[in-house]
Amino acid sequence: MAEKILLTSFKGGTGVTTYAVGLGLALASLGERTLIVDGDARCGCAEITGDCRDRVVYTLADYEKGACRAKQTLVTHSKNSNLAFMPSIGLKDNEAALNAVNDVEGLFDYVLADKIAEKACGRAMIVTEPFTASVKSADACRSHLADNGMNEIYLVVNKLCAAQILNGEVMTANEISVLLHTPLAAVIPEDLTIPCGDMKRSTVKAFKIAAEALTGRRQGVLNVLRGFGGINGYFKRKMREKL
DSSP states (O other): OOEEEEEEOSSTTSOHHHHHHHHHHHHHHTTOOEEEEEOOTTTOHHHHHTTOGGGOOOOHHHHHHTSSOGGGGOEEOSSOTTEEEEOOTTOOOHHHHHHHHHHHGGGOSEEEEESOOGGGOSEEEEEEOSSHHHHHHHHHHHHHHHHTTOOEEEEEEEEEOHHHHHTTSSOOHHHHHHHHTOOEEEEEEOOTTGGGTOOOHHHHHHHHHHHHHHTTSOOOOOOTTTTOSHHHHHHHHHHHHHO
């Protein structure tokens, strides 16, 4: 039976979908059969991020109409057969997504629900940026989830920049976790190459650590401050200020 996890945020732009795809790829690379349920019913952002938008045949909208089975909506990733996507383009009733997830959960070890099928999930991860507006939004999201019966709620701090921490511009991930009274599940560093379809080695490492922590293979999160000490760290911070 799959472990179903809601990935969510109240604020747009925090990187929920990017985190879902990155974590999904990392889990799949560990041999875990992983499904990403895309909550974007307008343009299928998860499939675009996962570079498999052109492989979509059926979506949850077709399942909703009875035109296909839930299994037929699955889109296998081109580079890793352990990862699949369930697109929701055109979906009108989220209840169909809930039913579809329950129909296929036996095929997977992990189901990552991107802002969809909340009632099917046993735990939630709130994705936040380290900035004030996002942190406040994450707090509201945590309260909403708790009020609606979600018992296991974790925090993912995304786009965390060591230079901004050292310059006193943002809090550390642990400080944000303490402030929100929410245990820390993962830390993903700032990566300006992601919008260009690329990913730095440190980002790949962060997703691998997150996947290994989720599966019980290790503990802890990425330390974004490593490598920012001494003279080299000084120049890195100065370069970041110019970007």
